[in-house]
Amino acid sequence: MAVELNELRDQIDAVDKQIVELLAQRLSLVEKVGEVKSKHGLPIYAPDREAAMLASRRAEAEKRGVPPQLIEDILRRTMRESYASEKDSGFKCLNPELGSVVIVGGNGQLGGLFKRMFELSGYQVKVLGSKDWDNAEEIVQDAGMVVVSVPIHLTDSVIKKLPKLPDDCILCDLTSIKAEPLAAMLEAHSGPVVGLHPMFGPDIPSMAKQVIICSDGRMPETYQWLLKQFEIWGASICAIDAEEHDNGMTLIQALRHFTSFAYGSHLSKENPNLDTLVQLSSPIYRLELAMVGRLFAQDPELYGDIIMSSQRNIDMIKRFHQRFGEAIQILDNQDKQAFVDQFNTVSEWYGDYSQQFMRESQNLLKQANDAIHRGK
Ligand code: NAD
DSSP states (O other), X not given: OHHHHHHHHHHHHHHHHHHHHHHHHHHHHHHHHHHHHHHHTOOSOOHHHHHHXXXXXXXXXXXXXXOHHHHHHHHHHHHHHHHHHHGGGOOOOSOTTOOEEEEETTTSHHHHHHHHXXXXXTOOEEEEOTTOGGGHHHHHTTEEEEEEOSOHHHHHHHHHHOOOOOXXXXXXXXXXXXXXXXXXXXXXXXXXXXXXEESSOTTOSOOTTOEEEEEEEEOGXXXXXXXXXXXXXXXXXXXXXXXXXXXXXIIIIIIHHHHHHHHHHHHHHHOOOHHHHHHHOOHHHHHHHHHHHGGGGSOHXXXXXXXXXXXXXXXXXXXXXXXXXXXXXXXXTTOHHHHHHHHHHHHHHHTHHHHHHHHHHHHHHHHHHHTOOOOO
């Protein structure tokens, strides 16, 4: 039996080596695609090409008796690598006439990421750091664009402190809240103004498929090239009014981060053995632990600022707390029927999304399971 198995395993190893060889070939072709895209200013993420390519490969796989989802998983994973490597070729500069790009807070996490991206696109980038204010006038003298990327609680005062900018200079920010910084920028500068919120952190492999929220401020025609530049980097632009953005972020960011914070605090006080919990975890619980745990690997100041950035956030969190209490009442009353009724009400509210989310999460869980190594 051992011989028979070894022979088959040798054949599998040989096929795997061919797969590695084919992947190497594919990556080198992708590198060339990156160069062509960079030269012609084409976005690194091309949704239509991606969808058409996946559909063809799925059909071909099916004909060969290969599960279509298998080839799709492999190709999507390969494409992630491709997007990350395509940026190494740099990007076409859409506004070569622009003066320098000054990033206030450009040595920070997000400012640093944008600094690299602008440099990869051929712009001249300068940083205005916390110790550079004595030279601020000189630094912004030839600025074509000033990007504010400082901690949220300092954003307002930093915008107010900016020296007079050239009239046609674009003033923008990357803050996780939008209404206040936008109002401060409109007050501080009479030229073009735009509020931006990248919906990602500095740890992304590339900007492909990432969202940058854009709240118009003044003279939008003067910064359309900037939005196109982001699209070349692979990002999708989502235009939204600043107030509406902040309302949405109350749920998407403030409440979510706060519930992770409260859950993590609860866990640490209950003090279970984390190793044992991880060992016992099904992929879904491990994923949940990871989603909560990753918050505590990041900057407490940033998350404190995001959660406490508005009274609206705190009011929302208090309403959640109240509903949590109401749900506990159901338990205290041992009222199973009330639980089922409420469950059904929520399920109806989710509508078709609950089935869609079920499918999406099943895929995620399968991937989480693939990543687990149970050996000693
Ligand atoms: P960070 O603390 O890593 O960077 C902030 C930078 O600002 C630091 O280099 C700091 O030295 C500098 N700074 C502080 N005070 C300054 C001053 N007075 N003048 C000039 N520079 C000053 O923070 P970050 O995570 O990069 O966040 C920056 C902005 O990006 C915030 O508005 C945040 O809401 C937004 N943002 C961050 C993320 C993220 O995941 N990190 C995601 C989306 C948006």
